[in-house]
Amino acid sequence: MYVVEIEKIVPGGFGLGRIQGKVIFVPYTIPGEQVRVESTVARKDYEIAQTFQMLKPSTDRIQPLCPYFPLCGGCQFHHMEYDTELEIKKGMFQETLRRTAGLKEVPIGLVHSSPFAYRNRVRFHFREDRIGFLAAKGTSLVPIDRCVVCVDEVNRFLQDVWEGRVELGSRSEVTVFGYGGTYFWEGGIREVTLELVGRKVSFPLDSFFQSNVNLLEHLIRTHILPLKGSKILELYGGVGTFGVFLKHNCSLYTMVEEYPHSVQYAGKNLGGGNVRVVQSRVEGWFSRKIFYDTVVLDPPRTGLSSPVREYLQRMAPKNLLYISCNPVTFARDLKYLLGAGYEIESCTLYDFYPRTTHLEVVCRLERP
Numbered sequence: 570m571y572v573v574e575i576e577k578i579v580p581g582g583f584g585l586g587r588i589q590g591k592v593i594f595v596p597y598t599i600p601g602e603q604v605r606v607e608s609t610v611a612r613k614d615y616e617i618a619q620t621f622q623m624l625k626p627s628t629d630r631i632q633p634l635c636p637y638f639p640l641c642g643g644c645q646f647h648h649m650e651y652d653t654e655l656e657i658k659k660g661m662f663q664e665t666l667r668r669t670a671g672l673k674e675v676p677i678g679l680v681h682s683s684p685f686a687y688r689n690r691v692r693f694h695f696r697e698d699r700i701g702f703l704a705a706k707g708t709s710l711v712p713i714d715r716c717v718v719c720v721d722e723v724n725r726f727l728q729d730v731w732e733g734r735v736e737l738g739s740r741s742e743v744t745v746f747g748y749g750g751t752y753f754w755e756g757g758i759r760e761v762t763l764e765l766v767g768r769k770v771s772f773p774l775d776s777f778f779q780s781n782v783n784l785l786e787h788l789i790r791t792h793i794l795p796l797k798g799s800k801i802l803e804l805y806g807g808v809g810t811f812g813v814f815l816k817h818n819c820s821l822y823t824m825v826e827e828y829p830h831s832v833q834y835a836g837k838n839l840g841g842g843n844v845r846v847v848q849s850r851v852e853g854w855f856s857r858k859i860f861y862d863t864v865v866l867d868p869p870r871t872g873l874s875s876p877v878r879e880y881l882q883r884m885a886p887k888n889l890l891y892i893s894c895n896p897v898t899f900a901r902d903l904k905y906l907l908g909a910g911y912e913i914e915s916c917t918l919y920d921f922y923p924r925t926t927h928l929e930v931v932c933r934l935e936r937p
């Protein structure tokens with residue numbers, strides 16, 4: 570048995586401490602806490618605490634509002650004040666920038682809303698007539714009656730499943746989107762139309778769409794509406810959520826997206842005129858004839874592949890807006906882009922997923 574002091578929280582949400590110099594990860598802890606580790610799983614370079622006793626709890630520790638925490642694998646941070654979570658997330662991001670991009674003093678903005686009842690889009694698991702999320706450990710199902718981070722409409726869906734008003738049949742997973750007083754799901758209404766900052770956007774449930782509509786609107790107002798260019802290119806454009814605004818800011822707007830159903834909806838959302846919607850993998854599409862002065866990037870967690878980074882370096886647009894859901898790949902790409910002559914205009918964290926370790930980064934870059 571070892572007494573371990575938690576130094577910091579690392580990506581994934583684990584507390585990091587040391588046993589005789591060797592790193593040990595302790596789940597559901599807060600920096601400054603002291604625990605007595607009773608059993609561990611050993612890996613080559615580190616250990617993971619399996620069972621431990623809290624010796625010195627942090628004053629930032631709270632009683633979780635969620636009754637399923639920490640059994641449920643959906644969230645990692647219900648045991649601390651929300652302000653503490655935000656501070657930890659900012660610290661983790663700054664460390665990622667330091668380690669991966671070699672950047673020490675980047676001013677970081679932070680935008681958040683309520684840590685509860687924020688989540689519009691969610692994917693539930695369904696087994697033997699029970700609906701819920703997968704457990705934090707293993708692959709079992711944690712049945713959920715009500716999820717405190719989901720909007721009311723999503724919780725109504727859960728209630729309707731439990732009370733037999735919605736039949737999921739042989740499905741093992743189901744996507745639900747709650748918005749505007751109703752819920753949308755794959756066996757019911759499959760197309761969602763919502764109004765974002767005064768403009769209508771439609772999408773099918775099988776396409777990517779952001780999960781926190783409140784903060785998405787903030788992001789659009791603050792970073793998309795002011796983005797001007799004579800020709801704007803958006804890579805990884807989805808159903809055209811940003812394009813419905815960007816097309817009004819330029820003489821030509823081109824969007825590239827690989828998923829056919831998203832592209833079909835992007836066509837509907839964006840219409841014609843100065844808009845080009847291209848269905849392709851970004852790597853297979855590089856327009857050599859047209860120069861774009863402004864490029865918006867919103868890649869999946871893997872970030873930009875090297876052909877995309879090299880394309881950006883070759884074309885050298887003046888303005889870049891990089892929206893990322895993975896701080897680690899973002900920091901890698903940022904290092905490359907800074908080396909290619911870009912400078913950071915602003916860098917903002919959007920806490921799209923309070924109570925979880927996920928973070929969204931919005932970074933404006935410019936070539937002087």
Ligand SMILES: C[S@@+](CC[C@H](N)C(=O)[O-])C[C@H]1O[C@@H](n2cnc3c(N)ncnc32)[C@H](O)[C@@H]1O
Nearest residue numbers: 777805806807810826827828850851867868869
């Ligand atoms: C994080 S989502 C962003 C979508 C959109 N910007 C939005 O906010 O709704 C990433 C999108 O990139 C698409 N995608 C992933 N890899 C791609 C690739 N290599 N080429 C083109 N599109 C890709 C996915 O289908 C998804 O729609």
